[in-house]
Amino acid sequence: MRSGQHRPAAAYARPLALLSAVLAGLLAGGMVLIEAVLLPFWRSVPPAEFRRWFTANAPRIRTLMVPLGAAAGVAGVASAVTDVVASRRGSPASLAAAAATVGVVAVTVTVNEPANHRFTGGSLTDAETRDLLATWARWHHLRVALGVVATVAAASALPPRRP
Numbered sequence: 742m743r744s745g746q747h748r749p750a751a752a753y754a755r756p757l758a759l760l761s762a763v764l765a766g767l768l769a770g771g772m773v774l775i776e777a778v779l780l781p782f783w784r785s786v787p788p789a790e791f792r793r794w795f796t797a798n799a800p801r802i803r804t805l806m807v808p809l810g811a812a813a814g815v816a817g818v819a820s821a822v823t824d825v826v827a828s829r830r831g832s833p834a835s836l837a838a839a840a841a842t843v844g845v846v847a848v849t850v851t852v853n854e855p856a857n858h859r860f861t862g863g864s865l866t867d868a869e870t871r872d873l874l875a876t877w878a879r880w881h882h883l884r885v886a887l888g889v890v891a892t893v894a895a896a897s898a899l900p901p902r903r904p
Contacts, residue, residue, distance in 0.1 A: 751827040754820070755900050758835060761820040762895035764813035765842055769888030771806055772845075776885050780878055788870035796861040803857070810846050817842040817895065824898065834898035841891035845884050852880040 779802075783791050821839035824832040856877045859865060865873065 753823050757820040758899045761816040764816050765891040765895045768809050768813040769892045772885045772888045788867035814842050814846045834894045838891045838895035841887045844887040848884050
């Protein structure tokens with residue numbers, strides 16, 4: 742390829758699909774960890790203790806999960822756009838992966854992050870904390886499901902290696 746020429750979109754399909762699958766898998770794994778380990782712990786402690794723990798530790802979780810979610814969303818969308826532009830057969834799977842990952846981000850931004858800020862705001866009663874945690878958990882279940890769908894779809898969208 743000569744200098745100044747652009748590579749066709751198909752040349753980027755496999756690297757972007759691989760990146761999308763890896764990042765979606767890491768994001769889903771992080772959400773499963775929250776689902777399987779942290780959520781039961783949060784529910785087991787008194788609301789005031791949960792708020793103290795959450796206030797102390799939420800920034801660490803956010804430092805990992807927010808960039809991971811953003812990167813997974815960007816990679817998923819980039820992979821889907823590349824597949825569509827290249828007219829690849831993997832387009833439906835990569836579109837599903839992108840949509841599911843965008844769904845995770847949308848739920849996070851509109852439901853879970855605002856709830857996180859309320860948990861750390863210092864104004865919730867114990868009853869309000871229990872109710873908000875129940876709502877948070879219901880939406881987190883959806884995020885986990887979307888993350889698993891995104892991972893499976895992104896992995897199935899991987900084009901075969903060229904010899």
